[in-house]
Amino acid sequence: MPDVLLYFKASLLTTIASMFLVLAFVVLWGKRSHILPGTDAFELRARKSTSSKTDARPGHEQEFASACVLRDQKSKSPLASTLPPQFLLLSAAAGILAGYWMLHVEWSWPPISAMDRFRELILPAIGFVEFVACWRAVPRWLALVLRSVVALTIGSVLMHGSIYLPHGSQITWQTIGILAITQLSLILLWLLLAKLAIKRSAGAIHISLAISILCSGIIIMLGGYVNGGAAAIPLGCAVMSVVGATRIVSRATDMRSIVGFGVVSLFGLLFVGRYFGGISSTQAFVVFFAPALCWGSELPVIRSWGDRTIGLLRILLVSIPLLIVLLLAKAEFDRRMVPLISSSETRLHR
């Protein structure tokens, strides 16, 4: 049975751990007199000493902070990220581990279930890839290759050893079709959000991803896979709290790593929920592509609105279909569980 109090505790612990680490990193990073080469701040300091006044355009640092995810664009901003994106990933990772600890997650090696493979292989892999990809010394093509490897292998890894990809058996056309469609969907959403993230109000994209991850968790639980849904809680809370912490410190922080991490987390959860749990393809499709509705803010009429309004609009656009899917999932859950619950209540009332 779902333990709501436990989930609340896990959310709280994840949020506190992630936010605390972000704030701690900001304070420690600000005190450092030596800045590591290869990071954005080092490049900017070097550039600052020789740059002209034309580089210091107002607002340019914000644009840099939302740099492209899949196409690492070089920027000439004089004041880019003051906190390396790797620290955001580390903070999120710490929060996620704390959340899983609170949820009493049992780690098994080698991983035996799809959720084990998601937690123990996919999440560390995407964390590592984003950690490396954000390093400016890493060439653009390598970052693209690493991300592509994750995108093209995640389905096979999650299905490994199951009825979809059994040991020693030939892969069926049905499985090939599933992997092709789902992984192409992952790449599509990743590209869509990456492209949008280089425009303004990138924070709303991260919040949309966090909301979608949490929603996917609830839907997976309502589908009958309680622990699978619970796995979403630390992920969603970590993304949300890292975004929140950067807002608190009001620093232009490069958050491009969070988009990739968030998209892959959302994909992994829904993939496991669909092919191992009890959620439907429609539910998985709607929840997965909901964040893409952030593109609604790019309509000509809306594009000229203020940053804050755009951000709120994006969150609203994403929340509407998620709410609909949630309500329908709850109705379906009530319909399926009523025969179980009502018969118990009938006996009690006699």
Added chain:
Amino acid sequence: MNRFASVSATLLTLSIAINTLSNNASAADEYTYDLVHSSVSFKARHLDISWIHGRFNEVDGKFSIDRQSPEKSSFQLTIKADSVDTANPARDEHLRQPDYFDTKQFPTIEFKSTKVKAIEGGYEVTGDFTMHGTTREITIKLMGGKEIESRGVKRIGLSTELKLKRSDYNFDKTAIGAIGDEAIVIIDCEGMSK
């Protein structure tokens, strides 16, 4: 003449030996699991106050029994985890999910004997029991073994009851609570041999 006699004697001895060996090899009777007249059922505690009963509807197996050398007998059973049936479709669907049997990842529950010993009233069978991706050696007592012939088909009946703990087979420990850890499995098997 003497040479002919000795060669004949050797050949005769060899043929007797081969015949004896052949007889020994075919002494075991092969049976297949008769799904119609067999059942694999289980019960587990609910809230520690009552029992929830269920069964598996798709089971397959075969066994060979050598009455002269019981240690040469063998037993094999394969249960499709997806066929779990507790007379409640919602609960059955829940049991198929990763919180319980995880039937998409572990589609079958299997038993394969490694050692058989004749005991009074049946056989003591030791073997590998695989469930939820974990294999453990268990020993069961198969009672029965009475054989009859019906409509040209030889039939034999065997029964066993065993206790298993879900926690021993890597089931999710957080899902152990309302439903007890220990389950009692009852196998009533009729094998047929043509």
